[in-house]
Amino acid sequence: MRNQEIADILNQIADILEIQGEIQWKYLAYRRAARTIENLSENIADVLGKQKLPGIGKAIEEKIKELITTGKLEYYERIKKEVPPIVIEMTRIPDIGPKTAKLIYDTLKIKTLDDLEHAARSHRLQRIKGLGPKTEKAILKGLKELKKPQRHLLGVILPIANRIYKDLKSLKEVKQISLAGSIRRWKETIRDIDILVTSEKPEKVMQVFTSLELVKEVVLKGPTKSTIIVTRDIQVDLRVVEDESYGAALQYFTGSKEHNVALRTLCSQMGFKLNEYGLFLKDTEKKIAGETEEEIYKTLGMAWIPPELREDRGEILAAQNDALPTLVELKDIRGDLHLHSNYTDGKNTIEELVAAAEKRGYEYIAITDHTGTLSIAKAIDEPKLLEQITHIQKLNEQNQNIRIFTGAEVNIDQNGDLELSKDLLEQLDIVIGAIHSNLKMNRKEMTERIVHALSNEHLTILAHPTGRLLNKRAPSDIDLIEVFDAAKKYKKILEINAYPNRLDLSDVNCRTANQQGVLLVIGTDAHSVKQMRFMEYGVAVARRGWLEKKDILNTLQLDDLMKKLKI
DNA sequence: GCCGTTTTCGGCCCGACTGTTTTCAGTCG
Incomplete structure (x- = not known):
């Protein structure tokens, strides 16, 4: 069972307990445990019981174990029956919480959201004691919003x-x-x-x-x-x-909620109180900071924490110990190694990409068009790729300002082999491997497929490793820890794909990869000059993953990069 | 249900807004 599925079940248990009127600390504990699992790169089954996981104590650990070994949870199955699904569904409507949902259900015994809409339209909701016409209106409005994409x-x-x-x-x-x-x-x-x-x-x-x-x-x-x-x-x-509260308000409204909760718990222990108006002494209510964020964090005995790190993933402790990373910045990036030209499905010529790269102050780029049996992306055939290589060599002779690397985004087939002849693989400066089909293989097969690809001597970079598309497609089921191990063993580089609907590896995953000693590269996967600006999103992921300049391949100067890649 | 430089019980972040109330519970961020 996958981490996300387990986290989902824990969250559902929390929802049910909340509706049942259980004390809040109990269901909050389930939500906290779920969040811990969501933030985990490792497979929960591999680390449960072996290391301390925040918010997971004896009771929840037992429940997770049961889920892992049997695929089911007796406790969950039992309490699920105690709450009608429609009540849980109703809590997804803005302004409807567990109490209101239960009240409506207990009074009207509705079965579907359509029933709820009917009840609202015929004004049966406002006759319920505790509800009124405004709530009824809010529900009708909220039902519409439910249908829109949330994020x-x-x-x-x-x-x-x-x-x-x-x-x-x-x-x-x-x-x-x-x-x-x-x-x-x-x-x-x-x-x-x-x-x-x-x-x-x-x-x-x-x-x-x-x-x-x-x-x-x-x-x-x-x-x-x-x-x-x-x-x-x-x-x-x-x-x-007010100006005098700007720092406190900025801190407060930047969040995350989890970071703020953790920070305020610490404040409380230190005899302070923190809210959006300032930092106060608990007993006398005297304001001691609030104009700037720096002042607030400093008063709490820690360094200012970059917003990207404020997710309660250890940043507070690191700030207290002066151990925050010096995060990579956009200006550290010296080139883009994942670009598509009009040889395949890209919009612009190589010359146009070069000009745009120069404008961005880059020292190098790689042209990496699709190869393999990719019908959607109009993959390049081998004669055309040879033609492109010659074209690039000519451009390199003409233009000394920027180095253009030859390359390709080579499709990885079902067995984990690269779909390009050995002859050509050997000619290219940079070989990006990527999976584009059969994304739903089982965990074991998928992991083996990727590890096999990583063992290929010609591969330089593994692109968008999990294959996820935000809001659209879940990441493939992969044992990432094993993949990171293989990447390290074979000295391969993993990509943070900066394309806005990919951002793959994710923040959490690139952090784990880095901790396991894997080098990362940020590539835009740009299919036009305009999309080269996506680099900043990739940098943002890296920053959220606690990465520094030294952790990213394309922060290297040209000669260091060539040495590293043995070009 | 979790957790511990106040420990194995008794805490667990903090405030605004809203709608429904005659003083507050519910929801949200």
């Missing part, structure tokens, strides 16, 4: 956020401004855009904000908080605070 890709939302940010920043009434929330943490998917501002004229700022060109709906407009809906049904929250 947006960072790559979709960030350009929109930056546009709004720029518009607001240009106002003379705006003193300080920052994006906050998950977007400031560069999370791979984002629910809504949070923006924080300080101003002496909040009304004016709110007025501009709620009448921006891309506004579709104004949900809420107040002096300190406004909410709008913009294109693609993206929600944007703007909050205005």
Whole structure:
């Protein structure tokens, strides 16, 4: 049983316990345990009982063991029967929590969400004691939102956020401004855009904000908080605070929730109280910090923590011990080793890609078009690839500013072999291997397939290792620990694919790979000049994975890179 | 149900907002 499946079951147990009115600490414990498992790169079965896992004690450990060995959990099966599925379903509606869901069910005995909609339309909900017309309206609205996709890709939302940010920043009434929330943490998917501002004229700022060109709906407009809906049904929250609380508010609204909970628990132990207005002494309520984030973290005896690390994955302890990593930055990147040209499904010529790379200040790029039996990507055939190699050699002679490496993104077949002749593999500077089909093999076969590919002497880089597509396709079932072992053994490089719907390896996985001693590379997989900007998303994943400059291949200078790759 | 520089019991982050109430519970982030 896979980690995610086990985490899902623990979360469902928490939902049920919450609906049953169990004390909150009990169901919160299940959620915490689920989160621990979700953040794990290792297979839970391999580490359970062998190492201390936060939030997993004796009782939950036993339950996970039962799930692993039998594939079922007696306890879960039993309590599942005690709560009608519709009640759990109802809690997915915004503003409907366990209490309200249970109240509605107990009163009306509805069976489906359609029943709920009917009950709301015929005003039977507002007759329930404790509910009213507003709740009824909220439920009808919430039912519609349920059908929309819940989270947006960072790559979709960030350009929109930056546009709004720029518009607001240009106002003379705006003193300080920052994006906050998950977007400031560069999370791979984002629910809504949070923006924080300080101003002496909040009304004016709110007025501009709620009448921006891309506004579709104004949900809420107040002096300190406004909410709008913009294109693609993206929600944007703007909050205005006092200058003296800016740091505290920024810290608070940046999150994550888990980081904030952990930080405030620590505050409490130290005799402080932290909220969005500042850091206070617990007993006298005296404010001792709040203007800047740096000041708050410093007062708590730790270094300022980069937002990308604020996920409660050990960053607080590291900050206390002055052991935070010096995270890799976009400016450290010296080249892009995963690019597609118009020889196959790319939009631009090699010359155009080179010009764009120069503009970005790169020292080198690799042209890596598709080869193998890939019908969708118009794979390049061998004569055409030879032609491309000659073309690149000629360009390298003409242009000394940037080095163009020959390469290919070679399809890995079902057995883990590279779909390109040995002769050509030997001619290429960089061979990227990637799986594009048969993604649903079982764990053992898939792992063997990848390990076999990694053992191939011609392979340089394994691209998008898990094959996931955000919001669309789950990662393949792979024993990543074994893959990382093999990558280290055969000295192969694993990719952080920066394409916004891939971001593969993920933050958690590239962190584990690095801890296991595997070198990583950030590649954009760009199919056009425009997409070369995706590099910043790949860098963000690396940063969220605690990676430093030295952990990333394409931060090396040209000659060091060539030495490393023996080109 | 978990956890321990206050330990094996008694805590467990903190506040805003909302809708429904006559003082607060539920939900959210």
